[in-house]
Amino acid sequence: MGIFETIKTFFSDEKKGEEHECIVRETFKARYEYFRTLLSANKRALVGMASLEEAMRNERFLSMQFVQATSADILENVLLMVQQVNALSGNLHAELLPRYREIEQCIHAILAPKDQVKEVPFVLSLKETDFSLSAEVGGKMASLGEAFRYLGKNIPEGFVVTASGYRRFLQYNSLQDEITASIQAADLSSLDAVFALSASLQERILAAPVPDDLAEAILARATAIQHAMPNAHFAMRSSAIGEDSHGASYAGQYHSELNVAPEHVLRVYKEIVAGKYSITAMTYRQHQTIADDEIPMCVGCLVMVGACAGGVVYSADPLHATTDVAVNAVPGLPKSVVDGTGEVDVFFVSREQPYTITQRSVAVKRSKLVSAPGEGITEVALSPAEGALPSLTDEQVLEVGSVALEFEKFYGRAQDVEWAYTQDGRLIILQTRALPDADIIVSRADAPAGAVVVADGGVAAAPGVGAGKVFFVRRNEDMLLFPAGAVLVVEQAHARWAPVLSRASAIVSEYGGAAGHLASVAREYGIPALFGIDHAMQRLAGQAVVTVDADAQRVYAGAIPELLERKQKKRAPVEVSPAHTILAAVAQQIVPLHLLNPAAEDFAPLHCRTLHDITRYCHEKAVEEMFHFDSNVFAEQCGKQLTYKGGKLQYFVINIDEGFCAPVTGKYVDISNICSVPTQALWQGMIAIPWAGPPILSGRGFFSIVAESAGNPELEITSASTRMTRNYVMVDKNYCNLQASFGFHFCTVEAHVGEEEQENYVSFHFKGGAANLQRRQQRVAAIADVLAENGFILDLKEDALSARAEDLSMDEALDLLRILGFLLIHSRQMDAVLEGEASRVAFADVLRKGIARLMTEFVPT
Numbered sequence: 001m002g003i004f005e006t007i008k009t010f011f012s013d014e015k016k017g018e019e020h021e022c023i024v025r026e027t028f029k030a031r032y033e034y035f036r037t038l039l040s041a042n043k044r045a046l047v048g049m050a051s052l053e054e055a056m057r058n059e060r061f062l063s064m065q066f067v068q069a070t071s072a073d074i075l076e077n078v079l080l081m082v083q084q085v086n087a088l089s090g091n092l093h094a095e096l097l098p099r100y101r102e103i104e105q106c107i108h109a110i111l112a113p114k115d116q117v118k119e120v121p122f123v124l125s126l127k128e129t130d131f132s133l134s135a136e137v138g139g140k141m142a143s144l145g146e147a148f149r150y151l152g153k154n155i156p157e158g159f160v161v162t163a164s165g166y167r168r169f170l171q172y173n174s175l176q177d178e179i180t181a182s183i184q185a186a187d188l189s190s191l192d193a194v195f196a197l198s199a200s201l202q203e204r205i206l207a208a209p210v211p212d213d214l215a216e217a218i219l220a221r222a223t224a225i226q227h228a229m230p231n232a233h234f235a236m237r238s239s240a241i242g243e244d245s246h247g248a249s250y251a252g253q254y255h256s257e258l259n260v261a262p263e264h265v266l267r268v269y270k271e272i273v274a275g276k277y278s279i280t281a282m283t284y285r286q287h288q289t290i291a292d293d294e295i296p297m298c299v300g301c302l303v304m305v306g307a308c309a310g311g312v313v314y315s316a317d318p319l320h321a322t323t324d325v326a327v328n329a330v331p332g333l334p335k336s337v338v339d340g341t342g343e344v345d346v347f348f349v350s351r352e353q354p355y356t357i358t359q360r361s362v363a364v365k366r367s368k369l370v371s372a373p374g375e376g377i378t379e380v381a382l383s384p385a386e387g388a389l390p391s392l393t394d395e396q397v398l399e400v401g402s403v404a405l406e407f408e409k410f411y412g413r414a415q416d417v418e419w420a421y422t423q424d425g426r427l428i429i430l431q432t433r434a435l436p437d438a439d440i441i442v443s444r445a446d447a448p449a450g451a452v453v454v455a456d457g458g459v460a461a462a463p464g465v466g467a468g469k470v471f472f473v474r475r476n477e478d479m480l481l482f483p484a485g486a487v488l489v490v491e492q493a494h495a496r497w498a499p500v501l502s503r504a505s506a507i508v509s510e511y512g513g514a515a516g517h518l519a520s521v522a523r524e525y526g527i528p529a530l531f532g533i534d535h536a537m538q539r540l541a542g543q544a545v546v547t548v549d550a551d552a553q554r555v556y557a558g559a560i561p562e563l564l565e566r567k568q569k570k571r572a573p574v575e576v577s578p579a580h581t582i583l584a585a586v587a588q589q590i591v592p593l594h595l596l597n598p599a600a601e602d603f604a605p606l607h608c609r610t611l612h613d614i615t616r617y618c619h620e621k622a623v624e625e626m627f628h629f630d631s632n633v634f635a636e637q638c639g640k641q642l643t644y645k646g647g648k649l650q651y652f653v654i655n656i657d658e659g660f661c662a663p664v665t666g667k668y669v670d671i672s673n674i675c676s677v678p679t680q681a682l683w684q685g686m687i688a689i690p691w692a693g694p695p696i697l698s699g700r701g702f703f704s705i706v707a708e709s710a711g712n713p714e715l716e717i718t719s720a721s722t723r724m725t726r727n728y729v730m731v732d733k734n735y736c737n738l739q740a741s742f743g744f745h746f747c748t749v750e751a752h753v754g755e756e757e758q759e760n761y762v763s764f765h766f767k768g769g770a771a772n773l774q775r776r777q778q779r780v781a782a783i784a785d786v787l788a789e790n791g792f793i794l795d796l797k798e799d800a801l802s803a804r805a806e807d808l809s810m811d812e813a814l815d816l817l818r819i820l821g822f823l824l825i826h827s828r829q830m831d832a833v834l835e836g837e838a839s840r841v842a843f844a845d846v847l848r849k850g851i852a853r854l855m856t857e858f859v860p861t
Contacts, residue, residue, distance in 0.1 A: 029656055031088055031625070036737070038084035038622050039748070043765060043802070045077040045615050050797035052587050053412070067583050068111055074590055075104055078611045081618040088625045093617075095605035100614055103589055106132045110585045122165035122217040126158040126302065131588035136162045138239030138298040139584065143432045146588075150609070151410060153403070153429045157229070158302035159221040161269060163241060165214050166296045169273065173208040179277075191480055191499065194282055201277035210266050218269065218301075222262045225303060232303045233371065234260045236268045237431075238275060239298040241581055254281055254297075258335065259304050259371040272299045279476070283499035305428050306371060309391045310334030310420035311344070314435055315404040324348040324358050325401040328513060329391035332368030333377060334420055334430070337513065341492050342367070343532075344513040345391045349401030357397055362390045392421070399427055407432050412592060416520075447554065448562045454546065455508070455539045455555040457532070461493070461519035464528035466506030467547040467559045470540050473497055487548055489540055493518040493531050501525045506548035508555060510536045530555065623739075640669035642729070644687075651727045651740075659731030676731035678751040678762075681814040682738065685821020688854050691828070740824065749820055753813040760808040762816045764792070767800040769831040779831040782844035783823055786851065790819055815855065822854050823847065 048070050055066065082096045110132065120136045129137045129145030137145070137160045147153040170176045179201055187193040210218075225232055238254035255275025257268045275281065276297045285295070311329035327347040328337050336342030343363035350356045365387040372378040392400070400419060407415040414435040420428050447453060471486040473479055482488070482500040490497055493512025498521045501507070507522055512531035522529040528550040533539070540546060540555065547560040556563070590611045595603050598620050608614045642651040653659070653669055661675040671683055727740035734754040740747055748765040766783065769776035776799035784796050784803070791812075792803040805816055826847065834840055 034084045034088040035622055035625075038081050038088070038618060039737075041077040041080040041084065042615055042619050043748075045074050045081065045611070046767075046800070047795065047797070047802065048074040048077070049591050049612060050800055052583065052591060054797055055583060056413075056587060067586060071107055071111060071586050071590070074611055075107065078614050078618075079104075081615055081622075085618040085622050085625075088622055093605060093621060096608070096614060096617070099605050099608050100611075103608075103611055103614075107586055107589050110135060110582055110589070120162055120164050122162060122168060122214050123221050124160050124162055125221075126155065126160055126300065129160060131585050134585040134588075135241060135582065136164060136298070138163075138241050138296075138300075139433065139581070140237065140239040140431055141298060141300045142239075142585075144300070144429065146410075147407070147429050147432060150594075151406065154426055155429050156235070156302035156305055157225060157232075158234070158300060159225075160239065161214075161218060161299040161301065163296035163298050165217070166273065166298060168211060168214050169208070172211040172214075175204065175208060178204070188282075191283075191482075194499075195279055195476075195480065198277050198279045198282055202274040205274040205277070206270055208270070210270065215266055218265060222265045222301065226262050229303060232262070233375070234262065234265060234268075235300075235302045235304045235430075236260050236265070236272055237300045237302065238272050239300045240276065241296045241298065254278070258333070258377050259375055261375050264375070265301060269299055269301075273297050280496055280498045283502070302430075304371060305420045305430070306423055307333050307420035307428075308423050309396070310430075311337045311391070311400075311418075313400050313404040313417045313419060314414065315408040315417070316414040316435065317348070323351055325351060325404050326514075327392070327397050327400050327404075329397075329400075330368065331365060331382070331386075331389075331391045332370050332380070334418055335369050335377065338418065339492075339494060341494070341511055342369075343387075343511075346513070347392070347397045347401075349398060351405060355398045355402055357394060360390070362388070364388050365391075396421060396427075403427065403429070410592065447552075447556070448560055451547075451560055452557040453554050454543055454557050455533050455536055456553055457534070458530050458536075458553055459513050459532045460529075460550045460553055461512065461514045461531045462507075462522035462527060462529035463551055464506075464526065465547065465549050465551070465563045466504075466528045467545065467564055468505035469545055470543050472537060472541075473500070487546055489537055491537060493529075495521065501527050506530070506550070508533055508536050508540065508548060510534065640664055641667055642674075643668050643670045651729055654728065654730045656730055656732040656735070658733040674731060675733060676736050677734055677810075678753040678813070678817055679729060679731045679736040679738075681753070681817035682736065682749060682751075682821040685818035685823075685854065686825050687821075688818070689822065689826070689850055691825045747824060749817070749824070751813065751817055753808075753810055753817070755810065757807055757809055760810065760813045761804065761806045762792075762808065762813055762820070763805075764803040764820055765801070766803075769799060771831040771834075773799060775831045775834050778834040778836075778840040779827060779843070782830075782834070782840050782847065783827055785844045786823070786847045787819075789848075790816065790851075792816070818854060819851055822850060826850055 051070055052067075052074075055070075079100060082093075082100050086093055086096070120133070124133070124137060126141060126145060127148050129142050130149055131139075131142045131146055133145070134142035141160045144155045148155045170179075182197060182201060186197045188197075222234070235256070235258050237256040240254060255272045255278065257271065260268050276295065309329055309331050311327065311334045313328065314326040316323050317326045325348065327349060329345045329347070330336050330342050337344055343365045345363055345365075346359075346361045347357055348359040350358050364384065365382055367379045367381050367387075369377050370380055403419070404415060404417050407417055411432075411434065416433050416435045417429065418431040420430055422428060466487065468485045468487045469483060470489055471478075471482055472489050473482065474491070476496070479497070479500050482503060484503045485505050486503070488497065488500060488504045488507045489509075490507070491510045493507075493509040495518050497507075497518060501521060502525065504527055507518070507527060507529040509518075509529075509531045510533060512518065514531070519529055519531065528548050530548055530550045530553060533555070536555075543557055545558055547556040547558065547563055549556065549560075549563055588610075592610050593612045593616060594609050595607065595613045595616045597603060603617065603620075605614075605617065608617055639652045639654050642649045642653050648668065653674065655664075659674060659676045659679070660669060661673050664673065671680075674680060674683075727738065730737040735752050736750070738747075738749040740749075746766075746768050749763070751760075751762040753760055753762075764787070766780060769779060780796065780799050780801045784794050784801055787801075787803045788794055792805050795802040805813075808816070830843055834843060
């Protein structure tokens with residue numbers, strides 16, 4: 001007889017007594033085994049997800065073996081959760097399994113070896129794409145598809161010529177082997193040789209014909225759009241595999257063409273493919289140690305947006321300590337922002353609602369870029385009065401800022417978003433990518449005594465200090481003569497100067513801003529950059545050696561040793577492998593969490609878009625099945641509210657077997673009637689030393705909590721759940737399992753304590769908090785320090801801590817449980833006041849002293 005038939009039989013039977021309590025208890029034990037298996041699988045799945053997130057933030061070499069093994073482990077555990085929640089509920093969540101299978105198939109397709117990847121069509125509609133197709137459409141176009149499909153944002157109409165189309169083009173013309181042989185034969189350490197190789201490879205590609213089947217597929221899409229939008233022209237943009245990935249943005253390194261007539265789409269397609277071998281792209285790949293054949297060139301063909309204003313928004317300022325959103329804007333097309341050729345308005349928007357503009361700097365713009373009547377773009381002069389006007393209204397600034405924060409929340413890291421406003425006031429998203437981690441600019445310091453300032457002002461586009469010989473670059477040929485360690489001085493901050501950055505000590509430009517492509521690459525390379533210095537080339541013409549202090553926005557004559565002491569080390573090349581691209585695509589199927597509110601209508605299997613969504617759903621429904629006191633028959637029969645010294649506590653105890661000293665017939669059980677050995681030890685640690693109450697919050701700590709409460713989806717896990725006020729303890733004589741919410745963090749303690757040492761263990765899982773990630777990490781690091789000193793084996797990722805101790809004597813296990821009980825109580829809300837290493841160390845010391853007191857002064861009662 002199955003579990004549910006047993007329940008039905010029991011409740012249709014009018015007999016009372018121990019027999020029925022035994023049936024209920026045995027039935028509950030069976031359900032508990034499902035639940036405990038689900039909890040273990042949930043823990044393993046979340047640890048795997050944290051490992052993927054950590055790998056995405058790590059800019060070192062990444063192996064495919066790690067990606068495959070971690071993905072397989074997560075898949076296995078999520079499937080186990082699906083099976084257990086259906087066993088627990090009588091298959092009430094049957095729709096979960098087909099949804100799981102869909103995500104599983106997508107992950108397997110991403111992880112399939114290249115020679116097993118199923119070829120997709122040569123051309124796909126932009127609105128059909130998402131990150132599951134990033135290995136075929138590139139990250140740039142995949143992120144646009146995501147913005148449309150899952151965030152509902154306006155994106156241009158258009159299509160993507162896929163990696164399958166690219167491979168068809170190369171195969172038809174027998175180009176790949178020829179290109180590989182040419183690269184292998186070249187001396188890539190010589191810039192002269194790279195220039196020659198670049199010109200040769202681009203010439204070969206431009207001379208190659210587009211095969212008929214590929215040409216027909218491209219022209220069919222372009223013609224269909226032209227029929228629907230008769231005056232449409234196209235913006236054709238690179239979307240190479242790996243482009244816009246974290247740690248290797250390729251900002252401005254590939255070719256794009258704006259306002260292309262439909263009849264010229266095939267020609268421009270070849271130009272963009274050839275742009276893979278531009279001197280900037282080749283030297284960038286060489287600096288980043290990326291192999292040529294790992295980068296298929298996909299091409300996006302988007303309907304050209306007639307922008308009245310455009311620009312780039314950073315959801316977090318990449319250069320300053322402020323976390324405000326940085327909106328960079330110009331009138332007309334956003335090209336002058338990204339290529340560093342125009343004056344830029346900069347607005348900062350608060351991260352907290354209601355959003356406000358916290359700073360603004362409106363430049364005097366000389367001109368704007370617009371679509372030319374035929375093809376291409378043209379520059380239109382602005383009058384002084386027009387140029388002095390802000391590019392955006394305040395309402396538009398706030399809209400752009402809020403969209404950037406929405407993207408950051410969705411993708412789980414700061415974003416760099418290119419956008420444009422149409423003439424009718426619609427906000428169109430043109431691109432979004434992860435914002436690379438950047439070093440923070442220090443505060444502006446006074447000039448050293450005796451130092452001579454030869455130029456100042458402008459925009460600090462990349463932080464740091466550098467010194468060297470002044471070298472002017474006006475043409476591509478000048479780059480061939482650029483000496484190692486020189487200061488690069490240019491008029492425009494064009495991305496085409498990037499090939500010399502690996503040899504430069506600093507950059508100074510007359511025009512450009514922090515949102516430009518050259519600024520992005522300079523930050524990736526760790527090269528100080530100072531842009532927007534009026535008449536920089538003229539002012540530095542008479543200087544032999546200068547020191548560029550980007551942080552202070554000054555250029556000094558000669559080398560200034562005092563400043564060079566804080567010179568930044570250049571960043572080591574990022575070892576980007578194909579695994580990084582595949583990891584990013586796989587992570588999009590696994591990590592993002594979209595199911596936030598269990599009470600919402602969309603909290604359902606069909607709305608699970610990732611494995612994280614499925615784990616969230618399974619865990620919530622499993623908890624409902626086990627612990628819902630209003631509807632769950634087991635909790636009604638077996639769950640008892642804990643009392644202590646006459647008071648009712650928000651702990652509910654379920655006796656699995658021999659956990660109570662005497663039978664309990666009412667709704668309550670006193671702690672003195674619990675004979676579970678590990679539970680009593682845990683309780684002793686919780687009450688031994690009174691908690692002093694919540695800490696006094698600093699202003700920054702308070703606002704951090706407010707911001708985190710508004711924006712952290714993890715907090716929703718507890719805030720909308722019964723577990724926010726009800727903590728559950730499952731007990732038998734030698735076992736306990738506590739699941740508790742203390743404020744905004746969630747913890748689990750599980751232990752078995754008996755006579756056999758090899759069977760004894762104590763495990764602890766802790767995650768969450770109300771403050772920002774840095775403060776939560778500081779709290780969990782302090783707890784980890786203390787647990788490590790007491791013999792726990794730790795696994796620490798982000799703000800999640802898992803600790804386990806095994807093969808313990810009974811006394812050792814009980815001591816560890818008392819320590820955990822103490823930590824549960826005395827770590828509450830401490831993340832609100834921790835800021836910096838000193839406070840973390842001090843908090844850990846407070847915990848040590850409390851534990852020492854606990855161990856020496858506690859007398860069991």
